[in-house]
Amino acid sequence: MDKKYISPRRKQSSFRTGKTSVSKSKSTAGPVKTFFVKRWSWFKSLNRKQQVALIGAPIAAFLIIVPVATYAYFANTISDPNQLLNYNNTGVVLEDRDGEVFYSFGTADRGERLSLDQISDYTEKALISAEDKNFYEHSGFSLVSIAGAMLANVSSGDFTAYGGSTLTQQLAKNTVLYNDRTVLRKYQELAIAVAIERQYSKGEILDLYLNSVYYGEGAFGIESAAETYFNKSAADLSLAESAMLIGVLPAPSAYSPISGNMEYAKERQATVLDRMVDNGVISEAEAEAAKAQELAYADGDDAAKGKAPHFAEMIMGELYEKYGEEQVTRSGYRVKTTLDMDLQQAANDAVASHRPVLEANGGSNASVVAIDPKTGYVTAFVGSVDYQNKDFGTVNMVTTPRQPGSSVKPLYYAEALHTGVITPSTVIADQPTDFGGYRPLNADRQFRGDISVRNAISQSLNIPSVEVMKRLGVDESVDALRRLGLTTVEKDKDYGLSLALGSAEASLIDMTHAYSALANKGLQADTVTILAITNKYDKKVFEHKADDSKRVMGEEASFMISDILNDESARAPVFGSTLNTPGFDVAVKTGTTDEARDAWTIGYSPTIAVGVWVGNNDNEPMLNGGSVMAGPIWRATISKALSMKAAEKFVAPDGVVRLLVCRSNGLRAVGGGTDGTYQEYFKRDAIPEGTCDVPKPPEDSDKDGVTNDKDKCPDTKPGVEVDSDGCEVKDEPIDTDGDGVSDDKDRCPGTTDGAEVDNRGCEVADEPDETNASETTDPPAPIEDDTSVVRPGRGRA
Numbered sequence: 001m002d003k004k005y006i007s008p009r010r011k012q013s014s015f016r017t018g019k020t021s022v023s024k025s026k027s028t029a030g031p032v033k034t035f036f037v038k039r040w041s042w043f044k045s046l047n048r049k050q051q052v053a054l055i056g057a058p059i060a061a062f063l064i065i066v067p068v069a070t071y072a073y074f075a076n077t078i079s080d081p082n083q084l085l086n087y088n089n090t091g092v093v094l095e096d097r098d099g100e101v102f103y104s105f106g107t108a109d110r111g112e113r114l115s116l117d118q119i120s121d122y123t124e125k126a127l128i129s130a131e132d133k134n135f136y137e138h139s140g141f142s143l144v145s146i147a148g149a150m151l152a153n154v155s156s157g158d159f160t161a162y163g164g165s166t167l168t169q170q171l172a173k174n175t176v177l178y179n180d181r182t183v184l185r186k187y188q189e190l191a192i193a194v195a196i197e198r199q200y201s202k203g204e205i206l207d208l209y210l211n212s213v214y215y216g217e218g219a220f221g222i223e224s225a226a227e228t229y230f231n232k233s234a235a236d237l238s239l240a241e242s243a244m245l246i247g248v249l250p251a252p253s254a255y256s257p258i259s260g261n262m263e264y265a266k267e268r269q270a271t272v273l274d275r276m277v278d279n280g281v282i283s284e285a286e287a288e289a290a291k292a293q294e295l296a297y298a299d300g301d302d303a304a305k306g307k308a309p310h311f312a313e314m315i316m317g318e319l320y321e322k323y324g325e326e327q328v329t330r331s332g333y334r335v336k337t338t339l340d341m342d343l344q345q346a347a348n349d350a351v352a353s354h355r356p357v358l359e360a361n362g363g364s365n366a367s368v369v370a371i372d373p374k375t376g377y378v379t380a381f382v383g384s385v386d387y388q389n390k391d392f393g394t395v396n397m398v399t400t401p402r403q404p405g406s407s408v409k410p411l412y413y414a415e416a417l418h419t420g421v422i423t424p425s426t427v428i429a430d431q432p433t434d435f436g437g438y439r440p441l442n443a444d445r446q447f448r449g450d451i452s453v454r455n456a457i458s459q460s461l462n463i464p465s466v467e468v469m470k471r472l473g474v475d476e477s478v479d480a481l482r483r484l485g486l487t488t489v490e491k492d493k494d495y496g497l498s499l500a501l502g503s504a505e506a507s508l509i510d511m512t513h514a515y516s517a518l519a520n521k522g523l524q525a526d527t528v529t530i531l532a533i534t535n536k537y538d539k540k541v542f543e544h545k546a547d548d549s550k551r552v553m554g555e556e557a558s559f560m561i562s563d564i565l566n567d568e569s570a571r572a573p574v575f576g577s578t579l580n581t582p583g584f585d586v587a588v589k590t591g592t593t594d595e596a597r598d599a600w601t602i603g604y605s606p607t608i609a610v611g612v613w614v615g616n617n618d619n620e621p622m623l624n625g626g627s628v629m630a631g632p633i634w635r636a637t638i639s640k641a642l643s644m645k646a647a648e649k650f651v652a653p654d655g656v657v658r659l660l661v662c663r664s665n666g667l668r669a670v671g672g673g674t675d676g677t678y679q680e681y682f683k684r685d686a687i688p689e690g691t692c693d694v695p696k697p698p699e700d701s702d703k704d705g706v707t708n709d710k711d712k713c714p715d716t717k718p719g720v721e722v723d724s725d726g727c728e729v730k731d732e733p734i735d736t737d738g739d740g741v742s743d744d745k746d747r748c749p750g751t752t753d754g755a756e757v758d759n760r761g762c763e764v765a766d767e768p769d770e771t772n773a774s775e776t777t778d779p780p781a782p783i784e785d786d787t788s789v790v791r792p793g794r795g796r797a
Helices: 019-045 048-079 081-086 121-131 143-156 167-175 183-199 202-212 222-230 239-247 262-278 284-292 309-323 325-330 341-360 405-419 453-458 462-472 474-483 496-501 508-519 555-565 568-575 631-643 770-776
Strands: 092-095 101-105 333-337 365-371 378-382 427-430 449-452 530-534 540-543 587-592 598-604 609-615 656-662 668-670 677-683 691-693
Touching: 092 309, 101 309, 121 167, 121 202, 121 239, 121 262, 167 183, 167 202, 202 222, 222 239, 239 262, 239 284, 262 284, 309 325, 309 333, 309 378, 309 530, 341 365, 341 378, 341 631, 365 508, 365 631, 378 631, 405 453, 405 462, 405 474, 405 496, 405 508, 405 555, 405 587, 405 598, 427 453, 427 462, 449 453, 453 462, 453 555, 453 568, 462 474, 462 496, 474 496, 508 555, 508 587, 508 598, 508 609, 555 587, 555 656, 555 677, 598 631, 609 631, 656 668
Parallel strands: 092 333, 668 691
Antiparallel strands: 092 101, 333 530, 365 378, 365 609, 427 449, 530 540, 587 598, 598 609, 656 677
8 A cells, every 4th residue: 555645734723712612721721820829929938048948859859869779779780890891791693584693793701801900001091081181180070071061062952962971980881871861861870980989999990991891893891802903912002003992982883993984093093192192191203103003903803704794784784873882782682683594595605606707707796685575574685705805895785886787677667567658569679779869789789670578678678678768758767766766866867868778876785675566566665674672681672563565666567577577488589598497487687787897687586586786896897797697696596595485476467468469560469360479468558559460370171280272171072073272163053944943953854743853853763674784774984083173263262
């Protein structure tokens, strides 16, 4: 069912015309007003001390009760440094749809707690300079910092932003409190910070902080961070390395020099070094030398150890965006995803086994995605051939826009079928054509003359495709592509008719998602990657609830384009059988851009849609296109997917009818014949108006295995006189007895009335006497030739 926006009703006024309504409102407001007037009069009658006491008592109670209650609740945690370290640091676990863990990020087991003398002195100085330069002067909080932060919040209008936290407050927040941004939580933070300051020395607070804080890349604590980023111990960190690690603390995912933005990371490092100079702990020369130093980062990432590193990376990004990185990493989230590990492994294997072919043809990278058309679940996701390859592996090519080439054709062809601009039998000229200065060519530089829409798209012919978009309209095509989910196709960009051949960029996941709508009868479910999230307390944080799919293409058009792309005989002249999947209904289309810079194969059944992209991240050309480069990976992946589910067919909806048409012009065939015809599907309201006459061919009536003139008169007996058509010659009717009727009597006009006659009406002569028959009866004349006499004469239609 289509979703439509319905504007909310404007709120009705509380007052209506009429005496009853007015009197009601007065009767309601009167007692309320009287109540407050009396209370205000009573309050004013109090002296100043009483008024202050009345207002201050609740505030004082709040200020006393909250810290006391908070301390009482967290007393055991605060007093035990090991509990303080492990209370709120738990990491993230990602599971496939069957509950198998395929990726973990961070862990509560951070090993032995380091003391300050086991941590680089540069790290301690960098932390204090960057985060809390007055650390040794305050008692857990800074009134000046809090006041400054509150003024900034007032000016911005955001009263939950806060800021101005000391290291002790940050420790309280990181280790004890849940990351809620409320006034109550902020006050609890202050209370716990004071308690921590009373419990521990400044040195102990520093080492607790450094051992508990999250540095990104799944690293809790300074030792884990040093190993993760630089493959060394925390004691061996240099000035430049310490400044880099402390620099990531405000936003680890954004500032990480491994997976974040290196430019941001360097800026943060420079900021920390400058503050160290300002605090007098290093010289200007030391800072400049550290800024110029090229740091050597550790290879790899936890994600590289999993079977779906790009998928894990994408899921983590979605979690950070929705909940914030700190909350995600400290809440012990267990995330159930849509990934099907069996299909994921099949896709991984398909890419790995085909990699030598890619490289032999000038390709270096490939990506695969699979989507369930009915649910939108992303069930397989391969972002590159090798996540650990530093040159191109970490780039997620499933989500990176590229030119789709001819793989975009089914999407606007479907729209043209939906609107009635074309039918599958429409004949279009495949010949040299000038489209207002645009002169496209087919990939093989050949022309096929008049060709049906079915064969034109199955064989991926460019000239007929441009003609289809011309008839549909470029703007209408853009609208259709965007409706199908290709949001990178810009509405106001002047693509021209080159859009028909895939000049607008789109990502593999968006293209496959668009195809999934065709697989699902024109209904498109939103892509889904996360099914459920639970926290460390086993409390459900999120659970996916299926939304109604939205209609993005007509059911009839979706079926017709699916039937065309499933037509193995129609694509065979160009693609052979390389894309066939015997025993299953599977629609498939390839795509290749100029100089084979991008190679695509996308296809689907009613149960799964699979897309494959092959190419080079730097856009270098390859030696072959979609069917050779991407086709084998696609076929191996979808074959595995099909083997896991019961086979389903593309079923024609009620709005579609199948008719006999002539190949020559695509019109309905009449006349009973079938020569030069084929069966084609049409929308019931878009049946071709014209007809073509196809006579019924002669039958082999005499069953001699040959269709010839003899089949016109199969009952002709040997020896009779026949005409040129092989039919027996009948005597012309005569009226010899003159009675006005041509009948048997005319054969024997001399028959005596009352005489005995035979079945022809001729008089029966007496039988000769047997005894002298040989003497009185002449023998019959010999027959010299059996051959029937042929008389030229009447032909028979």
